[in-house]
């Protein structure tokens with residue numbers, strides 16, 4: 003299982019004072035040195051954290067891979083086609099939300115998403131759809147030629163009772179297996195942390211996790227190198 007780091011909140015911290023530091027681009031380059039497998043950024047329409055300058059510099063400078071999270075809107079699709087990230091992950095976006103709140107409804111938006119995928123494929127950009135662990139949504143993603151899905155793990159992360167944790171993990175496991183059978187790549191993310199990853203890594207069919215908040219928050223206390231290496235250690239030796 004690979005581990006990509008979402009660095010949006012470094013840009014949030016920078017923007018809090020309208021300053022140039024901390025620079026998310028410099029942060030990404032350090033994260034790569036410490037072993038992350040990719041960098042994830044969400045270029046939101048409201049530009050509340052990552053901006054276009056960040057995306058373009060990341061494209062030029064990082065040596066792992068760039069996963070651009072984005073809404074399926076014309077302005078951002080144009081930027082994605084121009085920047086050509088290794089992956090464009092389509093997420094739902096609402097201005098009032100604190101963070102992405104759930105998966106995109108592929109079934110209800112199928113013709114728009116089909117067109118979005120065609121446009122991105124035309125610019126040689128592979129596409130992932132951020133969706134709930136729901137077999138019908140996965141079938142729809144495959145039907146419109148998505149390359150990957152990213153399974154929303156927020157319900158697993160928020161589960162409290164042992165029974166709910168087990169059920170949510172099982173939903174993800176079944177969804178990942180189903181997606182793999184259809185030939186889709188399978189990523190996962192949202193709310194994953196140093197505790198809930200220990201059980202999560204047992205799901206064989208997940209290619210990559212995208213983690214932001216937990217690792218960035220830990221890096222404030224222990225430094226980025228330790229925060230990244232601790233997460234990689236959990237992925238490699240979950241039972242330690």
Ligand code: PXP
Nearest residue numbers: 102132191192193212213214215
């Ligand atoms: N994947 C997607 C699609 C997201 O929107 C986010 C949050 O920006 C993440 C993964 C990472 O979530 P977290 O910050 O909770 O690790």
